[in-house]
Structure formats: C-alpha cells, structure tokens
Amino acid sequence: MEITKVIENEIKKASKYNLNTYPYKYIGSLENLTIYDFDEPALADVVKTAQEKYLEYRKTTLYQRTEILLNTTKLMEEHKETIAEIISYEAKKPVKFAMQEVERSIQTLKLSGIEASKLEGEYINLDVAANGGGRNAFTKYESLGVVYAMTPFNFPLNLVIHKVGPALAVGNSVIVKPSEKTPFSTYFLKYLLEQSGLPEGVMQVVTGDGEKVSDALLSHDEIKKLSFTGSVRVGEILKNKIGLRKLTLELGSTSPLYISKNVKKENIKDIAEQVVNGAFAYNGQACISTQKVFIDDEVFESVIEEIVKKTKQLQYGPLNDHTTDYSDLIDSQSQQRIIEWIKEAEQGGAEILTGGEIYKGSVKPTVITGTTEDMKICRQEIFGPVVVIENLKGRNITEILNDSSFGLNAGVFTSDFEEALQLSNDLDYGQVLINDVPTVRFDHMPYNGRRHSGYGTEGIKYAIKEMSQLKMVSLKYV
Missing domain, CATH: 3.40.309.10 (Aldehyde Dehydrogenase; Chain A, domain 2)
Known part of the structure; x- marks a missing residue:
C-alpha cells in the first residue's frame, strides 16, 4: 500500500469545494502532502451530508456497527507499522511511542464496539405512583445525530478514536476537525473504516483554522454534540458557543x-x-x-x-x-x-x-x-x-x-x-x-476533569452514554 497516495486521495475528495490549501509544512514521507482550508460554504455542505447520512446510518443494527469497528481494528493490526510511521512523522513522535499509540488505538476502537453492546435501558415500575398502575415502562438509549469532534496534535489517532468510536458505535455521524499539525492519521482512519463497511459520508474530516471552522459548524443546529480535547482557553470559548447542546471538554492539567x-x-x-x-x-x-x-x-x-x-x-x-x-x-x-x-x-x-x-x-x-x-x-x-x-x-x-x-x-x-x-x-x-x-x-477507565480541566466524562463506556440520549416509553394496557 502506498500510504501517501491513500491519504492524498482521501484529502482530494474535498477538491470539489475549490478550497485554498492550509499553510503548514510536514516532514518525512509526508512532506509533499497538503490539506485544505475549509470555508463556510464547504462546511455547510459537510453538515448537510452528515445529517443526511445520519438519518440512514442510525437505522443500522448494533451488530452491523460493531462489525464495522471490529473489522477496522483488524485492518489496523495489518497496517500497524504504516500507521506508526504516519503518527511519528506528523506528530514528531519517536516511533516507539507512536507504536504504543497504535496499540492503544486498536484497543480503544475494539472497546467502542464491545461497550456499545452493554448500553441497555431498564424497566420502570410506574405503579409506585398512586395513579401509575396499568402501565409497563422502559428506557432505551438512542443516537444523537451529528457529532462534531475536535482533537489535538499529541495523540492524533487515539484521541480521535476516543470520539469517533463511541459516536459511530451508537449510530451517530461524525465530523472530525483534527489539529492542522496532525491530520493524516485521521484521514487514514477514515479510509480504513470505509474499507470495513462504514458508508461514505458518515465520518467526514475537515481542516483549517480551528476557530473559523468551529464558528461555521456550530452555527448549524444539526450539530447535536461537541467533543473537544485541547486547551482551557479554547474550551471556554467553545462552551460559550455551544448553547444547550451536549458538550464534552477534556482540557489541561498540571498533573x-x-x-x-x-x-x-x-x-x-x-x-x-x-x-x-x-x-x-x-x-x-x-x-x-x-x-x-x-x-x-x-x-x-x-x-x-x-x-x-x-x-x-x-x-x-x-x-x-x-x-x-x-x-x-x-x-x-x-x-x-x-x-x-x-x-x-x-x-x-x-x-x-x-x-x-x-x-x-x-x-x-x-x-x-x-x-x-x-x-x-x-x-x-x-x-x-x-x-x-x-x-x-x-x-x-x-x-x-x-x-x-x-x-x-x-x-x-x-x-x-x-x-x-x-x-x-x-x-x-x-x-x-x-x-x-x-x-x-x-482507555476504558472514566476520564473527567474538575475545575478548569474539563466538562463531562470520557473513557469509552462513559463517552458512549454522552454520545447518546435516553428515552422512556410507557405502555398503558388498562
């Protein structure tokens, strides 16, 4: 597999928008690759596609979605060295640490499929209330819609999967804005997911200036959830813009x-x-x-x-x-x-x-x-x-x-x-x-910050709940 050609083909799918390239110089075998600077009309089209694809994808079964994720992990296993090379060159990460990230990423994606199968509702005894008799009630979890994920440069694959895996597992579509410094492992992940059966358009990748991209995307009500990993400064800005929609922020720390x-x-x-x-x-x-x-x-x-x-x-x-x-x-x-x-x-x-x-x-x-x-x-x-x-x-x-x-x-x-x-x-x-x-x-443990360290909880099991919404159904029979 000619890895740069695969990534270049994924990037060029956005050439229909006639966008400018984003000015950033990469190193190693990635030095000849360029990314696009998405503008408002292009981002509006991305949201439109994400919503249309969501309405189709949410009808898939949990079995089908889990198969896609697990098949993707098999492809990741086959291409571990290639993926580690991408991470190493785009993130300037020594290859031994890049390989550790690949191993974690495979596990994270596996856990997304496994944990989604455990997302179950419960039976509600409505007859505890004086006038609640004659009813059977239960809860269930449903998908949200379009999820917007923003990720940093330091773990360009695993932190993307921490958002994409749970989002796809419960039936959402997802738009990923990776760091402009490290976009290529995200493009390769998208390629592998689609090779494993994910319908094209369910996961989309956008690049460019983070503030401009976010302002444009969050202006669309179709975006139902934002999951962001990055700085406190940007996290506070995003929290003020998201309104009443769902939000997860994983921010800084002095550990x-x-x-x-x-x-x-x-x-x-x-x-x-x-x-x-x-x-x-x-x-x-x-x-x-x-x-x-x-x-x-x-x-x-x-x-x-x-x-x-x-x-x-x-x-x-x-x-x-x-x-x-x-x-x-x-x-x-x-x-x-x-x-x-x-x-x-x-x-x-x-x-x-x-x-x-x-x-x-x-x-x-x-x-x-x-x-x-x-x-x-x-x-x-x-x-x-x-x-x-x-x-x-x-x-x-x-x-x-x-x-x-x-x-x-x-x-x-x-x-x-x-x-x-x-x-x-x-x-x-x-x-x-x-x-x-x-x-x-x-990667399966809860991961939540207090004070300026974050808002909401990550960790696959917990992120899956935050990527879904609870519904109660009551059936009156007398």
Missing part, C-alpha cells in the same frame, strides 16, 4: 504527584523511573504528563537524586530510531515558550538540576526545584519536557494539591494503606492513582 515518606526504600529507584517516564515520554506533550512532584523530606534527597540521574540518561535521536527517548518538539513556538518559562523560573530563584537548554528542535529534559506557585511552570500546563520537584517539608499535601485551577489526574506513592485511602477521598481530582504516576491512563 501533580505526591511521594510519601511511607514508600518502601527498595522501591525508590522504580518510582524515580516512573516519574521520568511520566514527565518526559513524548517530550512531556500530554495533558497528563507528570509536571509537579512533591516529596516528603525524609525521602527527598534519595528520590530526587535518582530522578536527576535517570533524566540525564535520556537520549535525543531521530524519530525512526527505537532507542530515541526524546526528539524535536511539535514546533519552534512551543520550544521558545518552554524556554521562556524555564528562564522566568530561574530568574525568580528556582534551581535547574539538569536540562533547561535548547537542543536542536527540542528542549533538554529539565528537572527544576526551588519554585514558587506564582511561576508559570507551576500554575499553568507547560506541555513540554519539564518536571518541578519540591520538598514538602511537612506541609499539608491535600491543601497544596487541591489549591489548583486544574483537577484531572493526581498520583500518590505510599505503602501506607490508611494514607492511600485518606488521600483518595480528600484529593479533589477526577482520577486519583495510588502507586502510579498521574500520566497513567487506560
């Missing part, structure tokens, strides 16, 4: 971690390894990359020594080298912002223990301490290869972690069961992970 004095000393090296992986995998460009670590004084020196040592061992390299630990960041703007935040912290009295420098298209993995909460690297999501390590020095960890505008994932390492149970109840986060870094995510 804190607490390492208790109660950890077993023989586990410290392993904990440090997990911290380094959680902070620096894919250059820290994930919404749950471990960003802030608080360590009890009793174990602080031994833990931070291991973290710094392991961080210094990380290797920069080419994307296609399986030994590469970190590579270029997604773009030069991100590189410049991260360096500016590091320098701001350093000027404010923070100490850089390793890293903190530009290296080729990246920033060397950075461990920093002596920060204050007013610094950007502490109060904002850095989305880069930087981890803040601080000595707790007897302060209340619950108060520190809960005093945040974010509330997605928090991690705790402890060998004390009572402490683990207490913190799991006290920490005001959507997910509390005991003896794991906050970077851990399994």
Whole structure:
C-alpha cells in the first residue's frame, strides 16, 4: 500500500469545494502532502451530508456497527507499522511511542464496539405512583445525530478514536476537525473504516483554522454534540458557543504527584523511573504528563537524586530510531515558550538540576526545584519536557494539591494503606492513582476533569452514554 497516495486521495475528495490549501509544512514521507482550508460554504455542505447520512446510518443494527469497528481494528493490526510511521512523522513522535499509540488505538476502537453492546435501558415500575398502575415502562438509549469532534496534535489517532468510536458505535455521524499539525492519521482512519463497511459520508474530516471552522459548524443546529480535547482557553470559548447542546471538554492539567515518606526504600529507584517516564515520554506533550512532584523530606534527597540521574540518561535521536527517548518538539513556538518559562523560573530563584537548554528542535529534559506557585511552570500546563520537584517539608499535601485551577489526574506513592485511602477521598481530582504516576491512563477507565480541566466524562463506556440520549416509553394496557 502506498500510504501517501491513500491519504492524498482521501484529502482530494474535498477538491470539489475549490478550497485554498492550509499553510503548514510536514516532514518525512509526508512532506509533499497538503490539506485544505475549509470555508463556510464547504462546511455547510459537510453538515448537510452528515445529517443526511445520519438519518440512514442510525437505522443500522448494533451488530452491523460493531462489525464495522471490529473489522477496522483488524485492518489496523495489518497496517500497524504504516500507521506508526504516519503518527511519528506528523506528530514528531519517536516511533516507539507512536507504536504504543497504535496499540492503544486498536484497543480503544475494539472497546467502542464491545461497550456499545452493554448500553441497555431498564424497566420502570410506574405503579409506585398512586395513579401509575396499568402501565409497563422502559428506557432505551438512542443516537444523537451529528457529532462534531475536535482533537489535538499529541495523540492524533487515539484521541480521535476516543470520539469517533463511541459516536459511530451508537449510530451517530461524525465530523472530525483534527489539529492542522496532525491530520493524516485521521484521514487514514477514515479510509480504513470505509474499507470495513462504514458508508461514505458518515465520518467526514475537515481542516483549517480551528476557530473559523468551529464558528461555521456550530452555527448549524444539526450539530447535536461537541467533543473537544485541547486547551482551557479554547474550551471556554467553545462552551460559550455551544448553547444547550451536549458538550464534552477534556482540557489541561498540571498533573501533580505526591511521594510519601511511607514508600518502601527498595522501591525508590522504580518510582524515580516512573516519574521520568511520566514527565518526559513524548517530550512531556500530554495533558497528563507528570509536571509537579512533591516529596516528603525524609525521602527527598534519595528520590530526587535518582530522578536527576535517570533524566540525564535520556537520549535525543531521530524519530525512526527505537532507542530515541526524546526528539524535536511539535514546533519552534512551543520550544521558545518552554524556554521562556524555564528562564522566568530561574530568574525568580528556582534551581535547574539538569536540562533547561535548547537542543536542536527540542528542549533538554529539565528537572527544576526551588519554585514558587506564582511561576508559570507551576500554575499553568507547560506541555513540554519539564518536571518541578519540591520538598514538602511537612506541609499539608491535600491543601497544596487541591489549591489548583486544574483537577484531572493526581498520583500518590505510599505503602501506607490508611494514607492511600485518606488521600483518595480528600484529593479533589477526577482520577486519583495510588502507586502510579498521574500520566497513567487506560482507555476504558472514566476520564473527567474538575475545575478548569474539563466538562463531562470520557473513557469509552462513559463517552458512549454522552454520545447518546435516553428515552422512556410507557405502555398503558388498562
């Protein structure tokens, strides 16, 4: 299969709209590909098609929809290396991390079909009410209509499937706006779904400026649901525009971690390894990359020594080298912002223990301490290869972690069961992970953020409910 030709053919299906191309330069085997900048008339036609196709697709059986999804996973298995190459080049992701994303994506799509089969209603006893006798009643879940999905660059396949899989599984049509930096894995997913039997037009891909595209699409009442993963700033804008329609927002986080004095000393090296992986995998460009670590004084020196040592061992390299630990960041703007935040912290009295420098298209993995909460690297999501390590020095960890505008994932390492149970109840986060870094995510678990970290719940089982609507039917027989 000539992969670039397949993707190019998918993109060119929009050539009928006579659109301008969107100015973005790709790398590797994708460097000659271009995408379109969709305008309002083209987007209006996309919505019209999505609505027409929805009215047909919603009549398919759950069996038929599940078959499409599962057959697609088989094709994904056959083309794993090809898909990993697409992800690697468009997202500038080392191929070993790209392959991990492919494996997760296959599982996510499988789960979409499996979980949809479990979406069942219930029998309602209406005769509990004084005048409710003589009726049988039940509930059922139905599709919504057209779903609009917006996805970021960092997981260009798996985060798309987290939206597309549940939407298709329950009988919706879906319009996907991927990041203009990473559109090609979405186009290839569309191709594989249609090869597996998905009717053309049920899933459509649009590209261009995110704000303009969203303004145009959300002006159409046929859009019944928006699912967005991205920044807090954009999420707040979209929430103000969506009105009374369904909405899911998966936004940012500073992903804190607490390492208790109660950890077993023989586990410290392993904990440090997990911290380094959680902070620096894919250059820290994930919404749950471990960003802030608080360590009890009793174990602080031994833990931070291991973290710094392991961080210094990380290797920069080419994307296609399986030994590469970190590579270029997604773009030069991100590189410049991260360096500016590091320098701001350093000027404010923070100490850089390793890293903190530009290296080729990246920033060397950075461990920093002596920060204050007013610094950007502490109060904002850095989305880069930087981890803040601080000595707790007897302060209340619950108060520190809960005093945040974010509330997605928090991690705790402890060998004390009572402490683990207490913190799991006290920490005001959507997910509390005991003896794991906050970077851990399994694709079937609930995934919801509090405060500025999000709105609604993702995770396949939960997204399926948010992609559907509940109906009650009452049958009066006397």
